[in-house]
Amino acid sequence: MSNIETKCVQSGYTPENGEPRVLPIYQSTTYKYDSSEHLGELFDLTAPGHMYTRISNPTVECVENKIADLEGGVGAICVSSGQAANMFAVLNIASAGDNFVSLTTIYGGTTNLFGVTLKRMGVEVRFAEPSFTDEQIEALIDENTRCIFGETIANPSLDVLDIERFAKLAHKYEIPLIVDNTFATPVNCRPFEFGADVVTHSTTKYMDGHACVVGGVIVDSGNFNWAGKKFPMFTEPDESYHGVVYTESFGKLAYITKARVQLLRDIGATPAPMSAFLLNLGLETLHLRVERHCENALKVAKFLKDNDKIAWVHYPDLDGDSENERAKNIFPKALAV
Numbered sequence: 121m122s123n124i125e126t127k128c129v130q131s132g133y134t135p136e137n138g139e140p141r142v143l144p145i146y147q148s149t150t151y152k153y154d155s156s157e158h159l160g161e162l163f164d165l166t167a168p169g170h171m172y173t174r175i176s177n178p179t180v181e182c183v184e185n186k187i188a189d190l191e192g193g194v195g196a197i198c199v200s201s202g203q204a205a206n207m208f209a210v211l212n213i214a215s216a217g218d219n220f221v222s223l224t225t226i227y228g229g230t231t232n233l234f235g236v237t238l239k240r241m242g243v244e245v246r247f248a249e250p251s252f253t254d255e256q257i258e259a260l261i262d263e264n265t266r267c268i269f270g271e272t273i274a275n276p277s278l279d280v281l282d283i284e285r286f287a288k289l290a291h292k293y294e295i296p297l298i299v300d301n302t303f304a305t306p307v308n309c310r311p312f313e314f315g316a317d318v319v320t321h322s323t324t325k326y327m328d329g330h331a332c333v334v335g336g337v338i339v340d341s342g343n344f345n346w347a348g349k350k351f352p353m354f355t356e357p358d359e360s361y362h363g364v365v366y367t368e369s370f371g372k373l374a375y376i377t378k379a380r381v382q383l384l385r386d387i388g389a390t391p392a393p394m395s396a397f398l399l400n401l402g403l404e405t406l407h408l409r410v411e412r413h414c415e416n417a418l419k420v421a422k423f424l425k426d427n428d429k430i431a432w433v434h435y436p437d438l439d440g441d442s443e444n445e446r447a448k449n450i451f452p453k454a455l456a457v
């Protein structure tokens with residue numbers, strides 16, 4: 121299964137002979153086991169399976185697998201909002217005393233989350249303008265810097281992130297690049313193909329697409345090496361799981377597994393199974409809607425550009441737009457419509 125269109129419809133849930141054609145809603149908090157030994161293995165993370173819906177659920181899992189496949193990642197966790205996704209993406213690798221670099225061209229809610237709430241928790245954001253030189257960005261990075269964060273297409277400024285450049289900068293310092301891909305969606309851009317390590321979304325926007333459910337998702341590329349000395353939380357035993365070492369037990373899934381079993385367990389920003397079902401319905405038409413959105417937006421942009429009462433128009437797909445070169449590079453398919 122290779123086309124993104126096919127993945128939107130088919131990925132994540134594959135019914136066996138005689139099973140429901142439509143993704144079932146497992147509206148259940150808890151699960152049934154034949155032995156207490158099996159439940160013990162689930163608690164120790166030595167057997168796969170569901171133990172409590174705050175941490176995982178079969179309906180939610182299918183949607184996570186679909187989105188991981190759309191982005192080309194190894195795993196994903198759905199959370200209750202885009203805000204929760206970006207908070208978890210950073211808190212999974214940063215503790216009080218650490219810092220991270222974020223582009224200034226991000227969603228206002230994320231600016232507050234980083235500048236107000238994470239700051240109160242002792243995690244310091246260092247804002248960088250996209251126009252900064254490499255030297256100016258590197259001057260913000262020290263031994264306690266844990267990631268670089270940006271948005272593929274910034275909400276609302278529509279700046280287009282030079283993903284390759286920021287991935288290269290991050291990797292030079294052995295830290296990951298986290299990209300909020302909400303506006304582009306994996307139909308237009310898959311940031312892992314340009315070197316990003318972790319992708320987040322507010323699924324509230326295009327992924328749901330019907331304005332009916334707030335949600336978020338974090339996707340792991342599986343490419344970042346967490347065994348470096350900057351990330352001891354992956355290589356030292358987690359006493360809250362009987363000494364599990366995430367890089368040893370979960371390999372390429374270390375980041376996303378830790379986010380699930382620590383942050384969903386402790387903070388509980390869990391999506392409802394019904395919300396995951398609605399999100400999945402939205403995802404089934406994502407490829408059709410995004411294509412039409414791009415077509416319509418370009419028509420509006422051109423109309424406004426030709427109107428002498430309009431002072432300026434900024435849209436990445438317009439010829440001559442400041443973002444047009446980068447947009448052509450990372451959204452080749454969108455701009456071919």
Ligand SMILES: *Cc1c(COP(=O)(O)O)cnc(C)c1O
Nearest residue numbers: 201202203227275302322324335
């Ligand atoms: C809306 C949005 C968010 C926050 O998502 P919620 O689902 O509203 O919590 C984060 N990032 C971007 C780019 C957004 O547009």
